[in-house]
Amino acid sequence: MNTDERNTLTRELVYTGFMSIDGIVDSPGGVAEGHSAGGWVPRTPFVPEAFALKGAELAETPALMFGRRSYEAFAPIWSTSEDHAAYRDLSKFVVSSTLDRGSLIDGWGDITVLRTVDDVAAVKAGDGGAIFIHGSAELARGLSEAGLIDRYNLLVFPVLLGEGKSIFSRAAQTGQTLRLRESEAYSNGVLKVVYDVER
Template identity: 75%
Template sequence: MSRELVWTGFMSLDGVVDSPGGVEEGHRGGGWVLSTEFLPEAFALKGEELEETTALMFGRRSYEAFAPVWIGSEDHTAYKDLPKYVVSTGLEEHSLVDGWGPTEILRSVEDVAALKQGDGGAIFVHGSAELARALAEADLIDRYNLLVFPVLLGAGKGLFSTADTDRQHLHLRESEAYPNGVLKVVYDVVH
């Protein structure tokens, strides 16, 4: 039995995952999560994930954006001592954030496949749209935990490939709609 690999994140209704927290993240429409009325119940999925997460995985850019912030974030204290994996061909060991628990650099999708075959629980991939597409193309993602926001951004990084790929079936595990327009959808990938 292999470890479950879960992509989790925020998405606009038109599929953009780019810059949910602010324009400094690179997208001119950044900060779109913060422009939606905050309802704690709409973010309950994030708390549920904390209980299930046994390791974190990032692409290089997402790691460089999250690590310096999450290391001191009260909301992410539970992540501090968890194993972390950064998938990057160029990141060097000396660039890793000190004091944020064990972190290993994986150099390829094949390294991720090997990690999945090891012992342990669920590995959650945060952000990292380019990595998520590569992992999906290699049939390594097992579940998508999505919070879909009621906004159309028109452009930006998408989670899913726009290339001509084979059909991929998903099974709806859970869904819920909230009064602020946010939708929670949790899909299992049918392998």
């Protein structure tokens, strides 16, 4: 699939997540997620308005996408969580070359397993509105490198982690330009930044 073909895709693919100042998305909720400094989101003083972006996304999200590991982490919790009740009946996509359908959570809406980046591109070419990617750093990085990410909804936290998972490639690039859609700073040092990817 060439760049011109990708530019005509109709569904918007949005990465949403928490990020450190140095671009790491690893283990925001706790050490159990794998990073020795995990849990940096709950260690930041709680300011309700800093999380307003997440509430707005609940109303805006018609479909979700995960990599396998993020699906396996989120699905058992989100499928029964009242905080995520709005997600229960949404279409969901899991991108994995190894996940079998028998491992999917029952009663959590329609779930489609996609095997390749080309499968993701084919879904983007269809109808159905925006698709929001949660967690899934490796998946997001691969989709970004393939030119498939359209927007980044980021809450940037005032912490430096030094190493860990990033959604951005560390390889040399020609310079992808992002256009700032909206931003806001909060009293706890968190920044909301929403960027559209320019084609």
